[in-house]
Amino acid sequence: MQELVLFAVKQAEAHGADDAEAFAVTLSESEVFLENNDVKQAKSQRMGSIGLRVIVDGSPGFYSVNRLTKDSVRDAAVMAVKIARASPTDKFNSFPRKSKVKLLRGIYDKASESFGAEAAARTASEMLDAAKSRDPRITVDSGSFSSARLIHYLSNSNGLSLSERISSFSWSIMGMAIDSGEVSSFDFQSGGTHFVKRIDVRKTALEFADTVLDSLKPKKIDSFRGEMLLAPSAVNELVEEVIAHSVNSDAVQKKSSAFAGKIGTPVASEILTVEDDATNTDGLGAASFDREGTPHRRNVVIEKGVLKKLLYNTYTAKKDGVRTTGNAGGSSSSPPLVSTTNFIIRAGTSGIDKMISEMKKGIIVSRFSGNVNPINGDFSGVVKGGKLVERGTVVNAVKEVMVAGNIFSALKNLDGISKERKVMLTSILPYLRIGNISFTGG
């Protein structure tokens, strides 16, 4: 495969590319699906794909194929050059130089090679049984368990040539509790790891079960302004998306980020520190190098509430006259974008129980279902699995309360971060408590 990737670069050069880059992925995956309280289907795939990126007179071209033969790679090279000739010139297009990449440990488990379809089916069943045996009212609507092994190959005309193996196991479960005709709020929980020994589907299943059971017998509430305690899933849905967008150098350069011109200034409460870290092997976003071959490192983007840096790939970095942060992301079927790897909010000092006990009146938000505008930070939607807290005590589950506000204001009103954190695929997130939020009762 490495040979084919090098061949692709040479072919592109032979057909008129000034610079060329080939990124290929091979994937072998077994997946088992749950549906309606039962295992549904087992699925496997063997897939390979190569994405060829070229620069011709400063113009970019991209073509991707999943037929990994010399003939189809040659045709792709010809097409990529043709597309580049139809594209506008942009002097910032370039590929990274060859640099030393130290391969990360802890992202490939040799034991994954013998973790076959049967083990995947058994693990999926374990997750289902764990949720169902918690309480007869639990209904698992769907879920899945996946075991994947992939290899990334990357070469470019600057002499860069890299490859890396990654194993990953990920799982999810969703559904509700049904009690004499009453259907609870939906919940979705997920987990993931690189290592067979760290697969813990039971923990995820129980968290799902407890969340839906807790949301039974919800009561309607009147509209009010108060505190909001976001669970990690809701932090992911509400806060992560907005921060990830705002620290993306591409969004800043395109004037669609609220963080433009704010480096060195406070953008959140001083208790908030956010980092992007592909070298943290707890997250499934861990890898040694990015989509362009730049070595990964830890990037602290917000430190004690102050915006420290943006995330860059080679293109956006060249535009701003800085170094790439190793955040070129994307698959082999798309040219590199700027993206987060593992999005991490640093743990706080309070326990969740203490954070609740300090609340006067507010709502614990398990999940948020709604719209978040990553540009201006406005959000509006429905609280899922919400619980009303009064005078430091959880009173009852609440019925479909709407919540609206602005994330940037909320980050400034952030007054608590839990020490407990949850790893959710490529995010590592705590609970966040935010004051002065508007809730509308149904």
Add this chain to the structure above:
Amino acid sequence: MTEVNFVNGELQRMRVVENAGCGIRVLANGCWGFSSTSEMTADSLKESFTEATSAAQVLANSKKNRVKGLADSKMATGHFTLKANGKLSDISIDEKVKIVREAEMAARKHSKIIKTASCTYREILDHKLIVNSDGAEVEICDSKPEFSVVAVARKGVESATAHEGVGITGGWQDLFGTRSHLDFASKAADRAERLLEAKHAKGEKTTIILDPGMVGLLSHEAIGHTVEADFVLSGSVVKNKIGERVASELVTLVDSGSQEMTGNAAGTIMVDDEGVIAGRTAIIENGILKSFLHNRESALIFGTAPTGNARAFQYNDEPLIRMRNTFVEPRSDKLNEMIQETRHGYLVKGARNGQADANGEFMFGAEEAYLIENGELGMLMKGDSISGNAFEVLRSVDMVGDSFQYDIGTGYCGKYQPAKVDGGGPHLRCTAVIGGLQ
């Protein structure tokens, strides 16, 4: 797949992706196994077949409810080409780049207040062969282009975003024959400019007139998902409700895979991925729940005929129960009468993202909300979200408009895999909660 995207005068993304492969699904011992490969050789296909079969056998140890069988259906045979005026493959990449670049620039130059604009053209060309052991032998050629413009207006820290786009089944002429790419740009920019000045609505439960796009979203997200037979079997809110009144008698709600109402809806498929002809399914007829959406497996369980809703996005996706074009049929009310007969409420327009749960609770975004006071259309407010219980909302429908439009064709439905879908209807008047600030 071809995609061209310009943002603020620069090429953000241009790519062509060519994927080929074969997915093999087997039903053995009452269990499904699926395996796919991107290597189209006899040896690799044999290996995939072996993998699919052993995957099914692996499940036999843990599966409680075995698949009893598949409902009979006349299996499609022959060649199906979905109608397209102006083959997309005949349009040069230079032309596609040109229209995207021009439209993005037109949106940005529309006024000084537009600080950011983006324009995207995307086309999916599908060439599919489906063969199964029950006699399906189909070749399908399909082309689905889409075009959209996003404009962001900004003044100080305030900003507002507007979207304008179209997604269809068809060709280049179908996409731009009656509407120029520049018209999308000016509409998006103009709306962003007006939304910047708009205030938030006050959150309340009130009378809402939904535009065709919002009706499409309601039909798809809030009703459609709850009647997908796999969700019904998992305990969705409509379980055991066939034959019951679930909506106002003014509501007839349909899901169709063929060219229904107007041509070119984005979710048109003609034949589903189990080889079943994809026709019209009335989900709700005059307020009565008539049918769920089925594949062959669920149809057998419910003792009914498959409805042609089994869809797979790519060769490496297994067919799932998915919607196609989901809509409410028009009746006789004029929009201006609907407004005149509203004492207090909102006309909401511009469907944005939506989500719904199996208990019928939904929430979806609207780009614009116009306040209605004493029968007159007033101020434009920021859109916020609309929420409620889908069936309560449908029971509250008391006026149904007379003109029809599909308007969610640029969207993709995500249910484990993407799917191109569409939805629409006439204007509907109902009661729902509009989000906002207290």
